[in-house]
Amino acid sequence: MNDTFSAEDLEFRAEVRRYFETEFPQDILEKQNKAIPLTREDIVRWHKNIYEKGWAAANWPVEYGGTGWTPAQKYIFADEQARANAPAFLTFGIGMVGPVIYTYGSEEQKQRFLPDILEFNTWWCQGYSEQGAGSDLASLKTRADLNGDHYVVNGSKTWNTLGQYADWIFCLVRTNTDVARRQEGISFVLIDMKQAGVSIKPIVLLDGEHEVNEIFFDNVEVPVENLVGEEGKGWTYGKVLLQHERTGSAHVARSKYKLRRLRTLANEPVEGGARLADDRIFMSKVAAAEIELKALEYTELRTLASIEAGKAPGPESSILKIAGTDLIQRIDSLYLEASGYYALPYVREQYDADFPAENYVGEGTETTSALTYFNHRKHTIFAGSNEIQKNIIAKHVLGL
């Protein structure tokens, strides 16, 4: 057993840190630090910046443009990205549809889609959940009927993240209803959002933000060459993709950054009042969260090590999503508590880039602590709710 970094690793860390301090768009970091939401243009620009550095796809095979990093390097990169408070990757292209295409797609699909995903020329979104098919995803009803050289797609998808910005959507659709198991007869298709019959309706979340949508398909024609892999095998591909989604869901680096910053905040002197660091009840909870984080970090490292050794992720990887999202929410609660009354003002205009700093109500993370706490309730719901994760572990890991 050995968990130290090599000299090369340390050199790599210095290089990544330098990148975030100098080459990465600094105005984006400034927005992040002021909790100003990023525009579509911002998000495209910083992804392209990382692409130009050659670091866009840590998990892709080198032949498709992956970085070829060791697990230690991936760990270091994620750590530095969070340390700089840089935004997290938008996962739908590089994290989700990319791996499905390079694993199951045709040569033509690889050439057509992968370079634009890597370079962030196309914005991808996801069409999985439906009104009646959430945790029970296999009951999905959006259908794709073959008609000559194309499918005709009808139905709707919901909880679609940032589809209002997207060029393409990857969807699970039903291509066959006459099957023994509902999981059969589901196919994985790629649909151009900018065509007749695709419409989008915003869903406003509890924090007042338009982050997710319902997407409607009304006789949308999808060429058969946009079917990925075999017809009826979409469930298998989709599950692979969800596993990709889950292994990244521990959010260790981000949680580490947030807990470290929380200690700094707690130690700041308060003129005429008590420092939070002197509140033992609060600090006990911070310490407990730090212990939880250390356990999570080493659970994730064990998973990475077994992947590096060429093995499939072990059963310990199943708990990453549960433990990781629980910890995110715990940390959000701590920020909420730390903010006291200043968690409560909801001054929308102060998230505008040109809002004068002297007119801020509250300071720094206070101003978003409640909204973040509210918004992040989604973490234990999406990507397979934590209840579904527990069912998977009970059945497939514990054999119950």
Place this chain on the structure above:
Amino acid sequence: MDFALNEIQAMLADSIEKFIVNDYAFEARQKYAGSELGYSKDVWQTFAELGWTAVPFSEDDGGFDGGPVEMMVVMERLGRGLVVEPYLANVVLTGGILKRAASAAQKTDWLQSMIAGEMQTAVAFVERQARYEISNVSTTAAKDGDAWVINGAKGYVLNGDNAELLIIPARTSGDQNDHDGITLFGVAANSDGVSIRGYETVDGLRAAEISLQNASVSAGRVIGEIGEGYGALAGAISDATLAISAEAVGIMTALTETTIEYTKSRVQFGVPISSFQALQHRMVEMYTACEQSRSLMMWAAMTIADDANNDSEQSARAIHSLKYQIGIAGTRVGEEAVQIHGGMGVTWDLDVAHYFKRLTAINILFGNADWHLDQLATTSD
């Protein structure tokens, strides 16, 4: 021993319940919360006409002589309705101070106008550095001839942007954390030197940051005795803590019921999700949290009702215990209601999220669970 409401209390409960059901649907609430004012003037006038704004005041003050139990009855129902009209700010906080400390003339000018629904008011009990310690007051008032000159800043002043009358605790003597030396001033919001920055709050209410720069206040606007404002302020905060705890019990009950109904109608894997034992147990825990909270609420209301001056150790202990319970149980019930509703639970269009946000704010208001626990843990006996 009798835990039932008496006839008058039951009538009060019934009239508010009817109003909520008939005239205060969630859609109406959302409309009022999102309006320019942040609440409905018509609804507020209705509250005044029905006498609800007069509940906690003596008959001499033009009230119904209601006590903690009546306040509990009102607030639990307003909680259920997720009411945004400024009842807490006006009736409980301002009313709580004026009924304890105001002169006859001030009662005529301010309390009567407030009860009639004609004057909006706010109590500025928050200073940034103080967190939840209401005795930590750095705003100062200095004598200047017959008048007082106030300097300082107040934060999160509930209803502060709509208020004509601001009750400002300011230090006239003593050290920053002393109970003695705090004086209460009834400041006209449009006075020179008073600037008010109003905003929405995350739970759909309105509040303001208020700064006072050489704001001159006449001696007639001092509420109670110079340097002795802490008692009335603490009393009003105690009333308000009980009030929002009852509001939280109303919300928790509504959330538990809504969640149970939702799981009965939501079908996944071919069955209503209410048939899953993992979810059943969690709803049992929500229900238990509600009922345990209700028990503590009733105990606290009765304890305070038996304590004529509302200043015994036992009352303080009851309030700290209750607010701790509400903080823990409210967070638990709110988070679970959202989680069990799945994606629907985090949408703006469903009441669940708004109940949850209000519970979150209630946990912070007048001290969070940790703060109240700490007050109990450090009590000597």
